[in-house]
Amino acid sequence: MxxxxxxxxxxxxxxxxxxxxxxxxxxxxxxxxxxxxxxxxxxxxxxxxxxxxxxxxxxxxxxxxxxxxxxxxxxxxxxxxxxxxxxxxxxxxxxxxxxxxxxxxxxxxxxxxxxxxxxxxxxxxxxxxxxxxxxxxxxxxxxxxxxxxxxxxxAEPLSVALHAVRRAGDVRGKRVLVTGAGPIGCLVVAALRHAGAAEVVVSDLLPQPLKVAELVGATSTVPADRPDDPAWPADADVAIEASGAPAGLATCVARIRRGGTVVLLGLLPTGETGFPGNVVVTREITLTGAFRFDTEFDDALTLLAGGLPxxxxxxxxxxxxxxxxxxxxxxxxxxxxxxxxxxxxx
Missing domain, CATH: 3.90.180.10 (Medium-chain alcohol dehydrogenases, catalytic domain)
Structure with a gap:
């Protein structure tokens, strides 16, 4: 001792x-x-x-x-x-x-x-x-x-990412938008690609996080402050909000297809957060939260041992x-x- x-x-x-x-x-x-x-x-x-x-x-x-x-x-x-x-x-x-x-x-x-x-x-x-x-x-x-x-x-942050991807449902062959390219957002990218997502578009305000996102599997990236950039998906099947910013949530709701799923992963500021609720209703968008993880911790260790990039x-x-x-x-x-x-x- x-x-x-x-x-x-x-x-x-x-x-x-x-x-x-x-x-x-x-x-x-x-x-x-x-x-x-x-x-x-x-x-x-x-x-x-x-x-x-x-x-x-x-x-x-x-x-x-x-x-x-x-x-x-x-x-x-x-x-x-x-x-x-x-x-x-x-x-x-x-x-x-x-x-x-x-x-x-x-x-x-x-x-x-x-x-x-x-x-x-x-x-x-x-x-x-x-x-x-x-x-x-x-x-x-x-x-x-x-x-x-x-x-x-x-393993711990990857577990958070794995849980968020599981909350999104089956992502095989789907187009996914991830808002926020911090460590968790980038690990979400790796988890999505491992789960079979065909396309993963990542947004962030800064170039360095977007470079990391590309290195771990993002198929394209887009500056979050350029709403007219052609890299934005207009009809993502799934969106995972990993920035913790109200603007990120609004972006996810705006760019998800009708009947799509938005996973709220990043913790938003305390208090009420406004977002286009009528769009959620009229497009029948599913909003779901993802908090921490449980058994995904063991899965994360297995994936890391297997060489997840x-x-x-x-x-x-x-x-x-x-x-x-x-x-x-x-x-x-x-x-x-x-x-x-x-x-x-x-």
Whole structure:
């Protein structure tokens, strides 16, 4: 056991500190993971920049991060596997297992779920950007043979993308519009192509995200602020809104065919969002939400081990000692997609 555990801790808006914490020991049914890499998510950036995600405000120091991988460091009492030293990924959610949603197979929307690095409840759920993380054994997944840790770290955001694509239904042979080419949007592109989508058009305001989208399988891209660009599809079968911007939702509704499906994936600003509801009615457009994921986490690991082309999504890596710089770069969409924090040099 190490004498201290370096962690990335947010104390409020703009206040991110690198702190040494007493390393936790696994209790009954728990596993300690020596974290190797963590991916910075949009929610981490919101906690850093605004001290909140939606209505969830940081009220106490909180370790950030929920996209983490590493090696098993220790097993708690009663845990028989995985073995110490095994490379693993950590599923960040702990649903209650008892509510109606859990019983009916919708554990991703469990109201009592605990999610790593979340201020949704107090005390907050401490996150995974720490050198030593303790979680229930059921959240730990041994990596498939041949899957490297720095590739496996994409399992969590890829799971989000896979769930969104599944919410869209069968996309084989279809034309799909994706609004927003951030890390999640680009992983949605890869998931769509794997699922058999024939055409994937991606929009974004910035050229760098669109380049990443092309590298992971977009058949065409279009600047979001050029409504007359001929690359826009006029009759997409499916649209997935991954930007979290009201304009992105309006674009999806406007460019979907009659009877098509729009999946809302990006979290929109709090409060009411206006959109052309009459178009939804008269064209019988299906609107559906996609929130987090459940069993898709295991599917994501399998796809990553099988070579799903997503490596261009990772654009930067920083040692944990430079975590503040990592967050600053991750917040600059003009240059960065997924930014990793590296704990291996500690």
């Amino acid at each position: 190490t004498s201290s555990s370096t962690a990335c801790v947010v104390h409020g808006a703009g206040d991110l500190r690198i702190e040494d914490r007493v390393p936790a020991e696994p209790g009954p049914g728990e596993v300690a993971v020596a974290v190797a890499y963590g991916g910075i998510c949009g929610s981490d950036l919101h906690y850093y920049h605004r001290g909140a995600v939606g209505d969830f405000t940081v009220r106490e120091p909180m370790v950030l991060g929920h996209e983490v991988v590493g090696h098993v460091a220790a097993l708690g009492p009663g845990v028989t596997g995985p073995a110490e030293g095994d490379p693993v990924a950590v599923h960040p959610a702990t649903p209650c297992g008892e509510c109606r949603e859990c019983r009916e197979g919708h554990r991703n929307v469990c109201a009592r779920s605990r999610y790593l690095g979340s201020a949704a409840r107090t005390p907050h759920v401490q996150g995974g950007f720490t050198r030593r993380l303790v979680v229930p054994a059921g959240q730990v997944r041994v990596l498939p043979a041949g899957l490297s840790l720095d590739r496996a770290v994409l 997503v490596d261009p999504v990772v654009t930067h890596r920083f040692p944990v000692a430079e975590a503040v710089a990592a967050f600053d770069v991750a917040g600059d969409r003009a240059v960065a997609s997924k930014v990793l924090i590296d704990f291996t040099g500690e």
